[in-house]
Amino acid sequence: MPAPHNSADSPVMRQFLAIKGRYPDAIVMFRMGDFYEMFFEDAVTVGPVLDIAVTSRDKNAEDPVPMAGVPYHAIGGYLRTLVERGFKVAIAEQMETPEEARKRKGPKIVRREVVRVVTPGALLDEEHLSGGEPNYLVALVPGPRAAALIDDDGREPQAPTDGNAKSKSKAKGKAKAAAPLAAALAALDISSSEFVVMGCRRLEDLRAELARLSPREILAPASTHAWLRASLGPECPALTTGDSLDGAADPASLIGRVRHLYEEGGTGLALGADEAEAAATALAYAEATQPGQTLLLHRLRRHEPSRHLILDETSLRNLEIFRTLRDGQARGSLSWAVDRTQTSMGARLLRAWMGAPLLDIAAIGARQDGIAALLGESRLRAELQSRLKDVRDVVRLAARARLGTISPRQLGALRASLQAVPSLAQLLAELGTRRTDKCLPAILDLGTDLLADLCKRLEATLVDDPPAVARDGGMIRSSVDAVLAEQRELAAGGRTKLAAIESREREATGITSLKVKHNNVFGYFLEVPKAHIKKVPTNWVRKQTLVNAERYVTEELAGLEAKVLDAQTLALAREHELFEALRREVSDAGERLVTLGDALATLDVLAGLAEVAEVHDFVRPQLLDAPELEIREGRHPVVERMLGAGRFVPNDTELAAGTHGSADAARLWVITGPNMGGKSTVMRQVALIAILAHVGSFVPAASARIGLIDRVFTRVGAADDLGRGDSTFMVEMRETAQIVAQASPRSLVLLDEIGRGTATFDGLALAWAITEHLHDQVGCRTMFATHYHELCGLEARLAGVRNVHVAVHEHRGKIVFLHRVEPGPAGRSYGIQVGRLAGLPARLLRRAQRILDRLEAQERAAPSSQLDLFAPRAPDDQGQATLDPLANSAAALSPAAADVLAEIEDCDPDQLTPRDAQALIYRLCDRLRAGE
Numbered sequence: 001m002p003a004p005h006n007s008a009d010s011p012v013m014r015q016f017l018a019i020k021g022r023y024p025d026a027i028v029m030f031r032m033g034d035f036y037e038m039f040f041e042d043a044v045t046v047g048p049v050l051d052i053a054v055t056s057r058d059k060n061a062e063d064p065v066p067m068a069g070v071p072y073h074a075i076g077g078y079l080r081t082l083v084e085r086g087f088k089v090a091i092a093e094q095m096e097t098p099e100e101a102r103k104r105k106g107p108k109i110v111r112r113e114v115v116r117v118v119t120p121g122a123l124l125d126e127e128h129l130s131g132g133e134p135n136y137l138v139a140l141v142p143g144p145r146a147a148a149l150i151d152d153d154g155r156e157p158q159a160p161t162d163g164n165a166k167s168k169s170k171a172k173g174k175a176k177a178a179a180p181l182a183a184a185l186a187a188l189d190i191s192s193s194e195f196v197v198m199g200c201r202r203l204e205d206l207r208a209e210l211a212r213l214s215p216r217e218i219l220a221p222a223s224t225h226a227w228l229r230a231s232l233g234p235e236c237p238a239l240t241t242g243d244s245l246d247g248a249a250d251p252a253s254l255i256g257r258v259r260h261l262y263e264e265g266g267t268g269l270a271l272g273a274d275e276a277e278a279a280a281t282a283l284a285y286a287e288a289t290q291p292g293q294t295l296l297l298h299r300l301r302r303h304e305p306s307r308h309l310i311l312d313e314t315s316l317r318n319l320e321i322f323r324t325l326r327d328g329q330a331r332g333s334l335s336w337a338v339d340r341t342q343t344s345m346g347a348r349l350l351r352a353w354m355g356a357p358l359l360d361i362a363a364i365g366a367r368q369d370g371i372a373a374l375l376g377e378s379r380l381r382a383e384l385q386s387r388l389k390d391v392r393d394v395v396r397l398a399a400r401a402r403l404g405t406i407s408p409r410q411l412g413a414l415r416a417s418l419q420a421v422p423s424l425a426q427l428l429a430e431l432g433t434r435r436t437d438k439c440l441p442a443i444l445d446l447g448t449d450l451l452a453d454l455c456k457r458l459e460a461t462l463v464d465d466p467p468a469v470a471r472d473g474g475m476i477r478s479s480v481d482a483v484l485a486e487q488r489e490l491a492a493g494g495r496t497k498l499a500a501i502e503s504r505e506r507e508a509t510g511i512t513s514l515k516v517k518h519n520n521v522f523g524y525f526l527e528v529p530k531a532h533i534k535k536v537p538t539n540w541v542r543k544q545t546l547v548n549a550e551r552y553v554t555e556e557l558a559g560l561e562a563k564v565l566d567a568q569t570l571a572l573a574r575e576h577e578l579f580e581a582l583r584r585e586v587s588d589a590g591e592r593l594v595t596l597g598d599a600l601a602t603l604d605v606l607a608g609l610a611e612v613a614e615v616h617d618f619v620r621p622q623l624l625d626a627p628e629l630e631i632r633e634g635r636h637p638v639v640e641r642m643l644g645a646g647r648f649v650p651n652d653t654e655l656a657a658g659t660h661g662s663a664d665a666a667r668l669w670v671i672t673g674p675n676m677g678g679k680s681t682v683m684r685q686v687a688l689i690a691i692l693a694h695v696g697s698f699v700p701a702a703s704a705r706i707g708l709i710d711r712v713f714t715r716v717g718a719a720d721d722l723g724r725g726d727s728t729f730m731v732e733m734r735e736t737a738q739i740v741a742q743a744s745p746r747s748l749v750l751l752d753e754i755g756r757g758t759a760t761f762d763g764l765a766l767a768w769a770i771t772e773h774l775h776d777q778v779g780c781r782t783m784f785a786t787h788y789h790e791l792c793g794l795e796a797r798l799a800g801v802r803n804v805h806v807a808v809h810e811h812r813g814k815i816v817f818l819h820r821v822e823p824g825p826a827g828r829s830y831g832i833q834v835g836r837l838a839g840l841p842a843r844l845l846r847r848a849q850r851i852l853d854r855l856e857a858q859e860r861a862a863p864s865s866q867l868d869l870f871a872p873r874a875p876d877d878q879g880q881a882t883l884d885p886l887a888n889s890a891a892a893l894s895p896a897a898a899d900v901l902a903e904i905e906d907c908d909p910d911q912l913t914p915r916d917a918q919a920l921i922y923r924l925c926d927r928l929r930a931g932e
């Protein structure tokens with residue numbers, strides 16, 4: 001038995017440990033032949049995650065090394081699982097063949113190097129990426145303000161000291177740069193070269209930006225991780241510790257490169273030190289994931305939150321901009337309703353536009369012009385869209401070309417995309433000539449560089465149907481290169497000669513079943529069935545005996561084989577050279593491809609929005625500077641689609657902050673009406689129309705005039721946020737606190753039920769005070785749906801408040817929802833009728849009706865709407881009102897008598913047969929006697 005030895009102490013293990021030492025926080029996948037192996041704790045960790053067996057490298061060793069492996073060709077699926085579970089994976093490849101290792105000087109062990117590090121924020125493979133979504137790595141550099149606000153548990157004060165409306169309005173007009181940043185952040189998508197930097201003044205802004213970007217990985221100091229987890233809840237992506245640039249090899253040059261990239265973007269404003277640091281941190285991390293390669297970085301842009309309508313995480317979620325609240329799916333969201341893009345680039349751009357609508361009327365107008373030009377041009381638009389279908393993800397392909405990972409088939413896809421471009425340009429030119437001004441809006445222009453040169457090169461060089469991998473060749477046309485053509489001919493000629501030898505020898509020997517065959521051990525040989533071996537010439541050399549045949553080689557065959565093999569090897573090597581040259585050309589055209597890709601994406605988005613506008617009857621909204629809002633016959637883009645054409649009831653809305661708007665305009669609507677009446681729908685439709693208008697889209701209405709909105713706040717629905725440890729009421733109050741603290745006169749605020757999660761009077765009091773605050777202190781455009789009819793009393797007290805209600809038609813105790821908004825407060829709530837529609841049992845409903853009748857009788861006797869809500873309440877008046885309406889009357893009766901009375905009230909005499917009536921009387925008598 002061999003003596004036990006230490007299996008970790010072998011050359012291969014030493015090589016592994018050296019690599020692992022450089023990537024201590026990653027799982028190292030170590031290529032060994034046809035497998036990627038993982039060792040030590042990596043193997044133990046990933047075994048159960050990937051559901052693969054953990055064995056040991058050398059069972060006889062004193063201390064066997066745990067080992068787990070996956071086949072090299074199946075690595076994609078395993079990588080995906082690991083990355084989705086938040087692991088970082090370093091892939092160590094064999095950089096030479098074992099033969100090469102044996103031939104060269106130095107240690108004979110195959111050289112291995114990490115060729116890429118796969119992390120959630122540094123993904124390139126199509127199988128890991130979603131075409132319509134960006135894949136951001138965000139680097140966060142907290143400023144002194146964040147450090148002061150975030151404590152060790154990640155909690156922050158609920159009411160930021162700088163966030164109230166007063167201080168904001170005072171600061172208006174002053175240079176904001178004076179305030180220190182809460183954080184600078186940079187977002188880099190290495191798969192598409194998108195690189196953005198921004199500064200956030202408040203933690204709320206930072207949270208909103210993170211919700212908008214929805215990064216896959218955040219690189220931030222460990223001290224911020226608890227806050228990020230608490231803030232982002234279940235949506236929190238992978239967090240990686242990254243403490244500034246201290247660890248970077250050359251921080252100064254990184255900062256210099258970042259500044260240079262920023263200047264190329266030509267944004268104007270100087271890049272702050274924190275912002276440059278954030279961008280450099282992201283860049284350093286991303287580059288470290290692609291050792292030895294160059295990232296495609298076109299430019300660094302600055303995103304200025306103050307130039308955009310801010311949709312924070314709450315509004316994105318509540319208004320279902322990208323996903324529905326119910327099931328988190330895209331279907332049923334706003335983006336689903338307006339996305340008719342044909343390309344992944346277009347889908348990502350529309351997503352970016354919807355996440356950050358504009359506040360620049362001219363820029364919005366430019367987008368509207370683009371849509372307007374494509375309206376009423378359904379044939380041309382359909383042709384444009386059908387050509388756009390051939391356009392692949394040009395920017396992601398360009399990024400892959402720069403990183404050296406593009407495949408022949410992907411180069412083919414790039415060729416197909418570029419081939420579609422001239423016809424797109426042609427269609428746009430045709431559109432231009434058809435316009436009265438003979439001029440195409442600038443936003444639709446694809447530019448002058450359509451990369452025809454690159455397209456020609458790809459057409460000339462690549463075969464028609466290139467293979468998925470370059471390894472085995474077959475991707476380059478012979479016509480592009482004399483050397484390749486010659487070697488291929490030689491290889492092919494060799495094969496023809498082999499066939500000639502076969503037929504010649506058959507004739508010469510008379511062995512008709514003789515065959516020339518090939519295997520890897522003997523190369524080419526002649527195979528003769530046993531029955532004919534007597535006819536074999538003496539100069540043939542026998543190489544192998546099989547059961548039924550003998551195999552021979554001849555000098556001629558051996559010589560030919562060497563030539564064929566050489567020619568094949570040379571042809572393949574030449575093909576690889578040519579492919580690499582082509583890839584480099586595409587890589588060099590990276591920046592041009594990104595510019596063209598951006599133009600194609602814009603065209604795609606605008607054509608899609610034009611289609612939606614035409615098919616669904618959207619109009620061009622007018623954007624104004626004044627804080628007004630006037631929508632005629634507005635519709636909810638999603639509910640309308642779900643209900644089907646013609647079934648949605650349009651509604652008008654008119655709101656105006658301060659002294660703007662018509663005499664009828666109010667700044668705050670109190671909306672009452674029954675459940676299911678359409679209160680939420682009308683509020684949401686106003687917000688969605690406003691958002692679409694700021695995106696540059698047309699809107700579902702007969703006409704719309706919308707004054708710029710800096711932020712849409714929503715307090716709608718009441719979902720427990722158990723993921724973040726808050727109750728329903730707490731979430732409601734937290735969201736309301738944010739609104740009160742941050743809303744400005746330019747904001748749009750939607751409140752759907754406030755205070756319903758607590759005792760009636762507490763809730764009413766809070767709702768009342770919040771309404772007053774928004775009206776008096778903030779003055780923003782507000783819509784407040786409520787079942788507190790008492791709030792309708794505010795109209796008489798506050799000049800900017802209007803009561804409206806959603807109308808219903810009542811007939812014989814049954815109601816029909818008209819979904820029409822009408823002036824004035826609602827008469828009743830119809831909760832019981834809605835309960836009936838929902839299928840509550842008749843008996844329960846009759847009981848509820850009796851309770852309601854008595855409550856209303858009590859109300860008539862002492863109306864709460866006449867309570868003086870401003871008078872100080874007497875100390876003994878502080879408790880909750882009794883909510884049992886039957887308490888007083890029931891006290892006069894025994895429980896049995898009250899029960900009997902209730903049953904008599906419940907019964908319908910017309911429905912009773914004489915026998916039922918008699919049975920009822922017996923039953924009632926029995927109950928009364930039993931209760932005595």
Ligand SMILES: Nc1ncnc2c1ncn2[C@@H]1O[C@H](COP(=O)(O)OP(=O)(O)OP(=O)(O)O)[C@@H](O)[C@H]1O
Pocket residue numbers: 639643647648649650673674675676677678679680681682806819820
């Ligand atoms: N304008 C409309 N035209 C047609 N159908 C509508 C309209 N508005 C609402 N509806 C329909 O009525 C349903 C209920 O609307 P909504 O949720 O807005 O009622 P609500 O008054 O807010 O109810 P609750 O008080 O219970 O929240 C919607 O799902 C939709 O199907």
